[in-house]
Amino acid sequence: MLENIALIHEVHNHTPVHLAQKEAMEYLIKIESEHIAYKRMHQCNDIELFCIMVIRALMTKEKNIVLLNPLAILKNTEFLKQARETLSILNDEKNIIILENEINRFYYEGMKALDDIQ
Amino acid sequence: MILKFIENIGDKTIDIFLEFLEAMKFMFLCLWHMILPSSYNPAMRMVLTKQIYFTSVGILPLFIMMAMFFGSIIIGIVILLARQYNLEESIGSIIINFVMDEFSPFFTALLISLRSGTAINTEIAVMNVNKELNTLREYKINLIDYLFLPRIISGMISVTSLSIIFAIIMLSSGYVFTLFYMNMDFHSYKNLLFSAVEVKDVLVLVLKGLAFGFVITLIPIYSGLKTTNSYTAIPISVLNGMVKLFIAIFLIEVLSLVIQSL
Numbered sequence: 001m002l003e004n005i006a007l008i009h010e011v012h013n014h015t016p017v018h019l020a021q022k023e024a025m026e027y028l029i030k031i032e033s034e035h036i037a038y039k040r041m042h043q044c045n046d047i048e049l050f051c052i053m054v055i056r057a058l059m060t061k062e063k064n065i066v067l068l069n070p071l072a073i074l075k076n077t078e079f080l081k082q083a084r085e086t087l088s089i090l091n092d093e094k095n096i097i098i099l100e101n102e103i104n105r106f107y108y109e110g111m112k113a114l115d116d117i118q
Numbered sequence: 119m120i121l122k123f124i125e126n127i128g129d130k131t132i133d134i135f136l137e138f139l140e141a142m143k144f145m146f147l148c149l150w151h152m153i154l155p156s157s158y159n160p161a162m163r164m165v166l167t168k169q170i171y172f173t174s175v176g177i178l179p180l181f182i183m184m185a186m187f188f189g190s191i192i193i194g195i196v197i198l199l200a201r202q203y204n205l206e207e208s209i210g211s212i213i214i215n216f217v218m219d220e221f222s223p224f225f226t227a228l229l230i231s232l233r234s235g236t237a238i239n240t241e242i243a244v245m246n247v248n249k250e251l252n253t254l255r256e257y258k259i260n261l262i263d264y265l266f267l268p269r270i271i272s273g274m275i276s277v278t279s280l281s282i283i284f285a286i287i288m289l290s291s292g293y294v295f296t297l298f299y300m301n302m303d304f305h306s307y308k309n310l311l312f313s314a315v316e317v318k319d320v321l322v323l324v325l326k327g328l329a330f331g332f333v334i335t336l337i338p339i340y341s342g343l344k345t346t347n348s349y350t351a352i353p354i355s356v357l358n359g360m361v362k363l364f365i366a367i368f369l370i371e372v373l374s375l376v377i378q379s380l
Contacts, residue, residue, distance in 0.1 A: 003164075010161035011259050017160045060257065 001044065001052050002028075002037040008059040027055045031086050047079040051086050058090060065091075067098045077107045144340055148262060148270055157263040165264065169272035173234045174280055181229070181280060185287035192221065193292030197299065210314030213292065218319045219326075219378065220371075222285040223277070227330035227367050230277050231360070235338045238269055239359040242342025243352045251343075266339050273335030278327030285323060318378075326374055333366045 005027065006020035015023070028034050028051075036048050044052065050073050057065045074083060087096060100108065151157045196216055200209045242265070245251050254261055289311055296302040302310075341359025345351045 007161050007259065007264075008257060010164075011159050011264060014159050017164050020160070056257075 001039050001041070001048075004041075005052060005055050005059060008056060012061065024055065024059070027058070027090060030089055046073060046075050047082055050074055050079070050083055054086060054090060058094060062094070064095045064097060067096065069100060070098060071100065071104050071107065080107055141340055145336060148266055148336060151260075151262045151267055152271065157260075157267055159263065162263050162268055166268035166272055169268045170275055173230065173272050174276035177229070177233060177280070178283075181284065182287060184229075185284045186291040188225075189288030189291035190294045193217070193288065194295035194299065197292075197295060210310040213289070214311060214314040214316075214319055217288050217292075218285050218315070219322045219374075222288065223281045223323060223326040223330055224367075224371055226277055226281040226284050226327070227334060230273070230280065230331075231334045231363055231367065234273065234276075235334050235363055236356055236360060238335055239338035239342045239356045240352065242339050243345040243355045246342060246345045247347060247349055247352060269339060270332060270335045274328050274331035277331030277334060278324055281323055281327040281330075322374065322378065326370065329370050330367060333370065334363065337363045337366055 002021050002024050005024035006015075006017065009015040009020040009023060010017060013020075025034065025037060028037055031051060033048065033051055036044060036052065039048070041049070050070065053073070054065075054067075070083060071077065071080065074080060098108075193213060196213055197209060200206060200212055205212065242251075245265075251261060251265075254264065293302075293304060293307050296307050297304075338356075338359045341355050341362065345355040
């Protein structure tokens with residue numbers, strides 16, 4: 001998973017492998033998930049995969065990040081709070097837009113929007 | 119009815135020709151990326167190193183054993199046949215031509231195609247079906263630079279270097295037979311081989327290794343990319359890829375024989 005995240009900087013910024021992996025590890029340490037670094041995809045649970053996808057998206061140069069149906073990835077609504085906390089800790093520069101089915105609006109009520117939930 | 123039959127043959131021929139053109143286009147695209155310096159980013163170099171390790175280092179113990187086993191037996195048979203047909207004076211050049219020009223590159227190509235060719239074909243086909251290739255495209259990661267080129271280059275390096283290793287071990291282990299059957303000392307055997315080796319033999323070994331390595335990786339990659347979006351299409355893709363690969367290997371072998379005879 002560490003290589004998966006570090007790939008973005010290695011390809012787009014030609015960052016050396018050890019530096020790119022160090023940057024990726026820093027993101028994982030921020031969310032206290034260093035244990036994910038050396039797991040393979042089938043060994044990660046849904047929230048871990050979500051965190052990896054978010055960190056990978058944050059590594060790109062794009063200003064806006066769109067999360068499409070996060071509950072389809074998380075599968076368990078109890079992870080939604082943890083996912084929101086992860087996004088708050090990790091993101092300080094980009095616009096995060098969550099696109100979700102209307103039927104799932106209930107699970108987002110009571111939460112302060114990070115940005116827009118559409 | 120006959121007209122329909124002829125039409126079908128025509129349609130099939132055009133389809134095969136168009137497919138061949140598309141494959142040639144993919145081949146030249148990969149070759150072009152191979153010479154571009156921008157293709158060699160840190161991620162690509164890491165994948166290349168790993169691929170060289172998996173393709174050539176992983177197989178070394180089995181490879182060395184087979185080279186020693188086949189080396190002593192096959193060179194023994196070659197020597198027996200040379201004696202039977204009163205060709206003892208040409209034993210050196212017969213052994214060198216057979217081992218370096220033909221057997222080593224061909225045997226190495228077959229072994230690596232069965233081992234790595236099938237693995238690459240399956241890997242790319244599974245990535246295609248799982249939409250992992252789409253994810254890489256979304257992140258603007260060039261598939262040729264990151265996925266295909268490391269495998270192609272590692273195939274070329276691995277097959278060439280393993281062919282050279284195979285030839286050396288086979289020639290060395292052939293001494294066992296000459297010692298017991300011809301009472302030849304090692305110094306004489308060594309001189310016999312060195313006097314028979316020509317630059318042409320080394321060139322043929324290296325060029326055939328590079329050509330075999332190129333097709334052993336390119337054809338499985340192309341076949342994997344053509345997999346339709348279904349898991350049941352994966353074994354069909356591997357099957358088709360391997361058949362085309364073996365045809366290509368035999369074509370290269372025949373072509374090299376024709377060129378050497380000119």
